[in-house]
Amino acid sequence: MALDLQHLAQQARLWAEQGVAAGWLVDEHAIPLRRFENHTPDTLFEHDVARPLVVAFFGGTGVGKSSLLNRLAGQPVARTGVERPTSREVSVFLHESVHLQRLPGDFPLEKVKIARHQEAGQRHIMWIDMPDMDSTEHGNREQVMAWLPHIDVLVYVVSPERYRDEKAWRLLQSHGSEHAWLFIMNQWDRAQEVQKQDFGKQLARAGFTDPVILCTDCREPAAARQTDDFPQLAQIIHSLCDHHTVGQLEQRTRQARLQQLAETLAHCLEKLAGAxxxxxxxxxxxxQWEQAELHLLQGLQWPMQQYVQAFVARDGNPLRPQLKLTKAETNSGSATPSAYTLWDDWAQSLVDDAMDRLVVEASQTGLSHSALKSRVEQLKPGLPSLIMRQAQQSLRLALANPGNALQRFALRCTAFLTVVLPLAALGWVGYQVLTAYQASAASHANYLGSDFAIHSGLLIGISWLLPWFIHRQLAPSAEKAALKGLRLGVMAGLANVEQMGNEMLKLALQERNGFEAQGWSIVQRCGEATGEEQAMDAGLLGRLLQGHTPSAAP
Known part of the structure; x- marks a missing residue:
């Protein structure tokens, strides 16, 4: 289970870093996941042996927590009284057979005092005396927060004079559900029962419904002490040292961390923009692209006319032009415009502005800014050749098939008539000449006259000239056909760019949805890992592990 927590926490951090790098998450939202503490008391020790119970003492200056620790340990472990009126170090007291795997935090080792003993009865307990929490030393708070994830039992010590101090509560309550809590009112010889009751009410307001509050008197010599709850305190701590209870405490810590990890991830996921x-x-x-396309077509109207005129007139052969639609590249690699350049800097800047607006609005919508920007930057240099290639292809097709289908049919008909009608007229004139000759030979009448010759010539000429003239009139203008084809080609190229933009947006949306699904998958696995844990034992352990309710106020 510990490995599950470590693995899920690492996956969550990598997920957050991926989101920040891609632009799905802002850096501020990823900070809680970067700082998420995935260590537990178990990570302090070697995993092949049973670990001890980690008991830590917290409290303000002068409440006697070091004296209480010395009494529980059976020997002077922590310095007391005038020796250190304000503690600035962490004192660790453990059996010589127990080996620490690592120390938490980045603070210097000189701020950690480790003492070892040979008492067999104390082998299963590691005592920690924490720095005074009401000290002005900022390093004290850092040390406390570094050690908190590694603690099983949190012993909070107060005195009759300082039990109402809330500074420590505000620091510890965020981790209240992760530890077993014991509350000690030390210096009981100067306290009254009403103070203990008032302390209990304060804890109730903080969210502890049934806290364990014990009273101790740790004065020296021992004969001067009043009757107190110290035997009960020692019995409770030693009852928590067995392997099963330590395992349950470790389980509770992991459950709290997994729940915290799931909540932190869910909070980050809520920051993602919706589909x-x-x-x-x-x-x-x-x-936006429709507006850009309209402006482009209006601005390119005159350059297209100039280009078409030069294209059609080139060497009298419009199907083999030598003109370029974009800027020509020189030997040095720089682009130089020609007299008939169609796609110039103005057109390119208009397209670039539209693509840049797409990237900016995508980042505001929650799509990956960096990935989309990278794709757009890769696409920009190839847009002119892409659009002009489509335009040139459409131009050549328009010249190869000028006009519409009806025009082409009429042209074929007039071309046919240009040949057939003169031949038919010649045939009719020949037939008339032959029949008139036969009639003249039989009747010795006059042969055909000049009127017939004139009329026959006119008939033959008109039969050829009329379809030829109609054919000329119906023939589409090469310049108009080229202009229409070029315009349609530019429109088709711009439509391709719009489609590419849509595809990039769809891809960015798919990546964003995949990123979101990955985050929810980690949240689900956190819930599954938490659900695998067994229920806590009832009774005293359940009472110590009550933590604080979310709605409680300190």
Whole structure:
């Protein structure tokens, strides 16, 4: 289970870093996951042996927690009284057979005092005396927060004079559900029962419904002490040392960490923009590109006319032009415009502005800013050749098949008539000449006259000239056909760019949805790992592990 916590926490951190790098998450939202503490008391020790119970003493200056620790340990472990009125170090007291695997935090080792003993009765307990929590030393708070994840039992010590101090509560309550809690009112010889009751009410307001509050008197010599709850305190701590109870305490800590990890991840996921925003972005991109396309077609109208005229007139052969639609590249690699350049800096800047607006609005919608920007930057240099390639292809097709289908049919008909009608007229004139000759030979009448010759010539000429003239009139203008084809080609190229933008948005949306699904998958696995744990034992352990309720106020 510990490995599950470590693995899930590492996956959550990598997920957050991926989100920040891609632009799905802002750095501020990823900070809680970077700082998430995935260590437990178990990580302090070697895993092949049973670990001891980790008991830590917290409290303000002068409440006597070091004296209480010395009494529990059976020997002077922590310095007391005038020796250190304000503790600035962590004192660790453990059996010589127990080996620490690592020390938490980045603070210097000189601030950690480790003492070892040979008492067999204390072998299963590791005592920790924490720095005074009401000290002005900022390093004290850092040390306390570094050690908190590694503690099983948190012993909070107060005195009759300082039990109402809330400074420590504000520091410890965020981790209240992760530890077993014991509350000690030390210096009981100067306390009254009403103070203990008032302390209990204070804990109730803080969220502890049934706290264990014990009273101790740790004065020296021992004969001067009043009757107190110290035997009960020692019995409770030693009852928690068995392997099963330590395992349950470790389990409770892991459960709390997994729940915290799931809540932190869910909070980050709530910051992601919804899919509806991406769909709105696709519509805005469509509207923006339509405006850009309209401006481009208007601005390119005159350059297209100039290009078509030069294209059609080139060497009298419009199907083999030598003109370029974009800037020509020189030997040095720089682009130089020609007299008939169609796609110039103005057109490129208009397209670049539209693509840049797409990237900016995508980042505001929650899509990956960096990935989309990278794709757009890779696409920009190839857009001119992409659009002009489509335009040139459409131009050549328009010249190869000028006009519409009806025009082409009429042209074929007039071309046919240009040949057939003169031949038919010649045939009719020949037939008339032959029949007139036969009639003249039989009747010795006059042969055909000049009127017939004139009329026959006119008939033959008109039968050829009329379809030829109609054919000339119906023939589409090469310049108009080329202009229409070029415009349609530019429009088709711009439509391809719009489609590429839509595809990039769809890909970005798929990546964002995959990123979100990955985050929820980690949250689900945290819940599954938490659900695998067994229920806590009732009774005293359940009472010590009550923590604080979320709705409670300190």
């Amino acid at each position: 509806a925003g991406a769909e709105e972005l696709q519509q805005r991109w469509k509207d």
